[in-house]
Amino acid sequence: MIEFILNNKTIKTSLNSGMTLSDFIRYEQRLTGTKIGCREGDCGACTVLIGTLKEDKTISYQSITSCISPLGNAHGKHVVTIEGMNLQNRLNSSQLAMKSNYATQCGFCTPGFIVSLTGFALSKNEKTNENALNAISGNICRCTGYKSIEKAASEVCSNLNLHKDSISLEWLIDNYFIPKYFKDIPGKLNQLTTDTLQQNGTLYISGGTDLYVQQADNLIENDVHLIAENNLFKGVTIDKNECILGSNATVTDLWNNSELNTQFPNLRKYLKLVSSEQIRNMASFGGNIVNASPIGDMTIFLLALNSNITISNSNDDQRSLLLNDFYQGYKTYDLKDDELISSINFKIQREHSYFNFEKVSKRTHLDISSVNSAISLTVEKQTISEAHVSIGGVAAIPKYLHQTSEFLKGKNLNTQLIIDANEILQTEISPISDVRGSSNYKRLLARQLFYAHFTELFPELFTLNDFVQYA
């Protein structure tokens, strides 16, 4: 039995846990404010909030795209749809801002925007315009051109900033951001039978953000095994110089980790290029790795950190291997039927360490890369002591560039070295022409992104012109 609270109502259902949350909301519960636009998490019309009860009895809310989320992942949670944000006889603060700024035209995407903005109000994120825009980055509007929506988001932000220090649930209720019933939800959640779901399925799903795009009907019909709530696989831990990511850790977990943000000052800049806030809230690292897309952003990121993965099986036996040894061919990898990736670990950067991530896609945000690449270097006194370069979209697998990395090691960091290294890089890749670009383009882009690593990391040493005037 799946139990959760939908808006202010307790739900107990024995429907298939693999059915999508959006179908349950719209067609079983007749809450039609949640719209379906694409069924692949790309438009945000189906956005809802998922609230998780924390140890301190408060609830942490995140926005997700319900069209690619399994119903079973709602178990024990508070799910909030647009209907659950409506106040009686007046508009809530986000709704008012959208209305008065003409930020709704055909109205089909609008509920999704309101849900995302309300999620922003409920979140712990600093109430800046930038964060407000991030919150709605996964919502596509085909009518307005977004300028009116930007204005609405900024208005929501300034309303929230009226009481910067005290954005409590009570404050949000008193100031018409959310309805009163929100304060009763922690108590209601406590009363749910939150026994672990009985699961017999053999199809393992964490966030589901890739699987539901690829094979939704298969998942809806068959028993699935949901692992997003499996505590063994959760979280981000920093242990001495090691960072351990549970395979269920989401991109948002990384985004929120303060130590990693210190280690990688540009972390959020990189992660902003990885899908949208809704997807980052769901997508797991383990999922990104086993999806084995040659273009997986986080896989490319982790490859350049020379990450290890730990794999466990049904007998709890564990084995560990380098991520770059994991992939064998297109969508094939070293994982047996009864095995799951349990964690990923990498050394966190020390002094003299440099890391950069680059991604180019047709649309800068919320798009799949044409080519992506990451690099980590250790450079002391102009000498490279360690180098790991990865690149996606130019081979059958997410590619760790063995020869290029090896070539850079022990060398003096200078323009010629980088130009020479690109020559090697070009021999290691074999891009094909497809909808993400021609092979010639991908080759050129691979070169440019490789150069970009160096102009980004060592702006005092290199400029674009240093490289391309000889190229």
Place this chain on the structure above:
Amino acid sequence: MHKNNQNTILKNKLSEVTLALKQSVKNLDSYTHVRGESLYVDDVNIRQGTFHAVVFDSPKAHGIIKHIDYSKAEGLDGVEHIFTYKDIPGENQIGGIFPDEPLFAEDEVHFSGMPIALIVAKSEFIARQARRLIEIEIEELPVITTTKEAKEKGSFINAPRSFSLGNTTDAFKKCDYVFEGETFSNGQEHLYIEAQGAYAEPLENGAIKITSSTQGPTAVQKTTAKVLGIAMHKIEVDVTRLGGGFGGKEDQATPWAVMVALATYHLNQSVKLILNRHDDLRMTGKRHPYESSYKIGLSKDLKILAYEAEFLQNSGAAADLSPAIAERTLFHATNSYYIENVKSTVHSCKTNLPPNTAFRGFGGPQGMFVIESAIAKAASEIGVKSREIQEVNLLKENDRFSYGQIAKLVEAQNTWDSAKTIYNLEALENEVEEFNENNESFKKGLALMPITFGISFTNTPMNHARALVHIYQDGSVGISTAAVEMGQGVNTKMMQIASDVFSIPLTKIKIETTNTTRVANTSPSAASSTADLNGKATLKACNALLKRLKEIVASEFKVSVKAIQIKNESVYINQKKSWLKWNELIAKAMLLRVALTENAHYATPEIHFDKTKEKGHPFAYHVYGTAILTTTVDCTRGTYEFDSVKIVHDYGKSMNEGIDLGQVEGALVQGIGWMTMEEIAYNEEGQLLSNALSTYKVPDIFSVPKNIEVIPVETEGNDMAILKSKAVGEPPLMYGIGAYFALQNAITAFNPNHKLQFHAPMTPEKVLMSLYED
């Protein structure tokens, strides 16, 4: 000092805009929109026992159907019936302009995604499962995907059309410069966020009610009646609103509605069909890709003396609206310029793509892209800026268009000059130059884009509408028109008109659904004309009612009608408030048995067009404007951002600044999308590769210009427009064309060897390849 003045002017203008936005009426639907309470087809409460349908479509782009085996699918538990062309009691024909498109393929398939059958089952999921069990064998025939290939093989929809003015052959001989070239502009997916869908329910006596997400309720009604072989009065089509249309639901909402009606006809049960996104992308047509060639001739002082263009329109596998779209390409082939000698020809090429269809701009943008390309080419060859050529050729009062219409109340120069001065073009250009001198890995580009767009359906007989206005006995008002609300705010505008005439609050007025039983024989909501046509009809109906009411007052107070006014729900006699209130007046009218309902008909006066001569006066008026676009290109990565788009737009006298600004911004961004990231891709077998939202990208919130400023040009407006408030739906899309040329200018700043190409969209791939071409 000079610059300060300019800033003050701009600041004042912008604060006027802000004030107007505060004061103008908000979209009447926004209350239910933001609460998730607005109803779309998929939200309608369906009857018990409703069946759900999924379309089975051709997996091949061209071929002969040798064999189809439905047995496994039919045997699946929950499948009710699979309908094919054999189940059609009337004609298997849905073509709007020409009868060349079957509802279901019979022996041959002409595009991948062509409907073959409708699977009706207890649930959509079961219907989808059943679809996978259908086995089909197709003998493949050669596939044409490009217009060049179609032209070589003589594959056309209809005969080519040509407009001409003067004599280009002679004129080219007198030119100091003559340039020729080729251009390509790709298609564009509408990507209405609400996919296509319809719901049919049986009424008594064999009648059927269809709830459809269509811009053209009458097209749905007429086509359904034809396919079912029954009278139109048996079919009722009702539309509450659309979750976006953009032209994609003008003609192509029809087949889905006809299919559910067909199933309802046979099953006597209600049936619903909502296309999932992949089916919608694969089965429906898009903006037409065009391959074109041009020849442009100029004098030394940059006057364009002669212009020839040949347009190859990729119409897809059936006519759909292609001939009308091709025609509009010719109407806008010279954009905002007066050229004495013009010859333009368009061929609608029949290919094996889904029939391409209406999309905001309706062929106009494709025509304008070519003339702008020709100007860019000429400018680059001569060594001047494009804007120097654009400027000296702008349309003036009483200039003649190639189709014979004389330009009146022209604002081309006015918007151009205003944009230059208000935004201080000189300073903007200097900033760009300075930036480019000081930056090696980023380059800026700037382009101007003037627009001139004709308003009216170019098919004159379509320019009419009706409004049915009821005043109920409690004084509240209900209005039905042919207008379909799809986000453009037309319902709000209709409500404003009635509120204005009756001087009653907006809360007393309700805009009803668009329904063929209340307003019949309608034209689709398209061509930017919906507010004009339906607004004029509404105005007429309201005025007739008002006159009737005033006559009651005149006899009651023994005064002349002229002395009477209704203001804020009170009757005024000679400017003095009387005791009579609106509600009482209505009650009195009831007692006196005066009709409180009016049905008004409006047909645009003055317009005409003779297709045998290709001359006439097809447009009620034109909309003008000028945009200045600035972009920054990241020369390392080939990516780009738009810094600003600064527009002076001719709204006439806007009746709703908030709604109209929303149309300008939305259309602009859609136009930029078409020119930049939106890339339709078919392979040689005619299979759509950009077949999902993960492979077809439309602008998101981060990719739109950082700054968009829109300032209205001061004009007197045009009486042909509703309350002098000009049509605004389509024209601003074409500002987006400037995005292509701004990018091109930035690329040239980095790579002087770049050979100009006119091949839209300018994706990051094209930018990077151009930055580094030898």
